[in-house]
Amino acid sequence: MTELQLDKRMKCIADCVPDGAILADIGTDHGKLPVYLAMKGRIKRAVAADINEMPLQKAVNNIKKHGLTDVIETCLTDGLKGIEKFTPDCVVIAGMGGELIEQILEESTLPKGGVKYVLQPMTKEDSLSRYLCKNGYVITDEHIVFEGKLYRIICAEYTGEITQMTESMHYLGRKNIEKGGEMLIALTEKVLERTEVKVAGRRMAGLDVTEEKALLAELQEIKFRHFEKKEGETL
Ligand SMILES: C[S@@+](CC[C@H](N)C(=O)[O-])C[C@H]1O[C@@H](n2cnc3c(N)ncnc32)[C@H](O)[C@@H]1O
Numbered sequence: 001m002t003e004l005q006l007d008k009r010m011k012c013i014a015d016c017v018p019d020g021a022i023l024a025d026i027g028t029d030h031g032k033l034p035v036y037l038a039m040k041g042r043i044k045r046a047v048a049a050d051i052n053e054m055p056l057q058k059a060v061n062n063i064k065k066h067g068l069t070d071v072i073e074t075c076l077t078d079g080l081k082g083i084e085k086f087t088p089d090c091v092v093i094a095g096m097g098g099e100l101i102e103q104i105l106e107e108s109t110l111p112k113g114g115v116k117y118v119l120q121p122m123t124k125e126d127s128l129s130r131y132l133c134k135n136g137y138v139i140t141d142e143h144i145v146f147e148g149k150l151y152r153i154i155c156a157e158y159t160g161e162i163t164q165m166t167e168s169m170h171y172l173g174r175k176n177i178e179k180g181g182e183m184l185i186a187l188t189e190k191v192l193e194r195t196e197v198k199v200a201g202r203r204m205a206g207l208d209v210t211e212e213k214a215l216l217a218e219l220q221e222i223k224f225r226h227f228e229k230k231e232g233e234t235l
Contacts, residue, residue: 004032004035004036004039004066006032006033006036007147008145008146008147009094009120009145009147009151009153010032010033010036010094012143012145012151012153013033013092013094013118013120013153014033014036014037014042016092016116016118016141016143016153016155017033017037017042017043017090017092017116017118018089018090018116019042020042020043020044021037021042021043021044021088021089021090021116022043022044022045022046022086022087022088022089022090023037023043023045023046023047023088023090023091023092024046024047024049024080024083024086024088024090024091024092024110025046025047025048025049025092025094026049026050026079026080026083026091026092026093026104027049027050027051027093027094027095027096028048028049028050028055028056028059028074029050029055029058029059029095030055030058030059030062031048031058031059031060031062031063031072031074032062033092033094034046034047034048034059034063034068034072035062035063035066035068035072038066038068038071038072039066039068043071045071045072045073046071046072046073047072047073047074047075047083047086047088048063048072048073048074048075049074049075049076049077049083050074050076050077051076051077051078051079053076056074056075056076059074060074073086078104078107079093079103079104079107079108080104080105080107080108080109080110081107081108081109082109083108083109083110084109084110084111088110088115089114089115089116090115090116090117090118091110091115091116091117091118092117092118092119092120093105093117093118093119093120094118094119094120094153095120095122096121096122097121097122097123097124098121098122098123098124098125098126098127098128099123099124099127099128101119101121101128102127102128102131105117105131105135105137106135112136112158113158113159115157115158116140116155116156116157117137117154117155117156117157117158118153118154118155119153119154119155119156120151120152120153120154121152121154122151125152125154125170125171125173126167126170126171127170128154129154129165129169129170129171129173130170132154132156132163133162133163133164133165133170134162136158136159136160136161136162137156137157137158137159138156138157138158138159138161138163139154139155139156139163139173139174139175140155140156140157140175141155141175142154142155142173142174142175142176143176144173144176144183144184144186144187145183146183146186150183150186150187150190152173152176152187154173166218167211167214167215167218168191168215168218168219168222171191171215171219172184172187172188172191172219172222177222180226180229180230181226181230182230184222184226185223185226185227185230188219188222188223188226189223191219192216192219192220192223195212195215195216195219196216198212199212199213199216
């Protein structure tokens with residue numbers, strides 16, 4: 001069997017999947033993630049699911065090529081609809097827009113409890129974070145990965161508890177802020193830049209910028225605090 005190489009983003013997602021998991025990879029496309037994990041003996045079994053036939057066929061071919069048809073099933077479905085029959089205890093939804101991930105969670109027919117969710121939004125990370133906090137999902141861990149651009153990976157579980165977070169936490173990730181490090185500084189700078197552009201645009205349009213200015217202040221404080229920490233460490 002040929003060794004499958006994952007890029008940093010996918011490797012980080014794979015590392016979030018617990019050993020022995022029953023995995024549902026939603027929007028699997030090529031099916032690389034379940035194939036990699038099955039080849040490593042890291043999962044009990046998996047379902048590779050996609051809404052579109054063409055990508056799912058790529059996954060089918062990949063699974064066959066690696067002789068993994070007894071470990072990985074495939075499913076043509078929209079999001080998590082009908083996925084309960086595979087009884088997954090870990091769900092990965094990666095490489096899709098944050099709003100689509102919210103919609104998939106909202107329309108899920110899978111019992112919410114007892115499942116680890118590993119989510120990697122391509123856009124609207126703050127919106128997904130707000131959705132999770134408002135809808136009873138607790139964010140248990142988070143990562144920032146640089147692979148050509150910065151990606152956020154969010155691990156969450158459903159407990160029914162509503163979590164309160166500041167706006168900067170939604171944009172950067174509370175766990176990421178706790179961990180600190182260079183990736184956090186890079187993400188903070190990116191969000192700062194984007195927010196500054198937004199403030200300028202809203203000012204030009206004569207719109208209120210109170211919320212954006214409050215976010216800028218939070219972000220600047222985080223950047224300053226973590227820069228200071230980093231400088232202290234290198235002295
Ligand atoms: C950009 S690929 C991401 C592939 C892989 N998960 C990754 O992170 O590299 C997005 C995949 O999601 C699939 N997709 C889009 N909407 C979906 C939905 N509602 N349910 C399941 N799959 C969906 C697309 O067909 C496509 O194969």
